[in-house]
Amino acid sequence: MFGTQNLWLFVMAGFLLNLSPGPDTIYILGRSATQGFNAGLAAAFGISAGCMVHILAATLGLSAILATSASLFFTIKLMGAAYLIYLAGMMIADAWRNDQHAPELVSALPVASPFRIFAAGFLTNVLNPKVALFFLAFLPQFVAPNAPDKPLAMLFLGLVFNLNGSVWSIFLAWAGARIQQRLSTANAGFSRILNYALAAMFLYFGLRLALSSD
DSSP: OTTBSOHHHHHHHHHHHHHSOOHHHHHHHHHHHHHOHHHHHHHHHHHHHHHHHHHHHHHHTHHHHHHHOHHHHHHHHHHHHHHHHHHHHHHHHHHHHHHHHOTTOOOSSOOOOHHHHHHHHHHHHHTOHHHHHHHHHHGGGGBOTTOSOHHHHHHHHHHHHHHHHHHHHHHHHHHHHHHHHHHTTSOHHHHHHHHHHHHHHHHHHHHHHHHOOO
């Protein structure tokens, strides 16, 4: 279909990859667990939009430039790492502030509008150069050698991957909202643990991205 091969294997591999936890997963869960399903949905859509940027870049060959430019890769990598660490810092500061002023009401992320949540999700994904290189390396493996239009085939594969990823992201938003419902009746101590755990995971992903050698 559209010059692709082993499409079923591609869908299965993409599904398994989406199950792997990363900063996108943590951001969706964090937003939905603190602001509800609609906030998680905004985060999911932002991440999906960011993913489309990488898909288009891989289709147009821009990711190849990133792969061959060490300075460009390093710059974007540091920007992405800095943004993740910034999010972790905001989460810690907000949770600490709530600990001081309203111990019974703690939120893991500062309350934000749907647009700001969408934008943050978008940046979380776009500023990760490894996502761009992933699409550049992953998509061509499922393009048929005799495909009449290879860029079209890569675009189709990217859209399929993003569609499956969006479904998974929406499920994560729903799961996070369920957590929020349970936390509304749970003690504040457990909420604090969740807040700082989310912040620690963002900090971990940011430092891992910044210190990665590839």
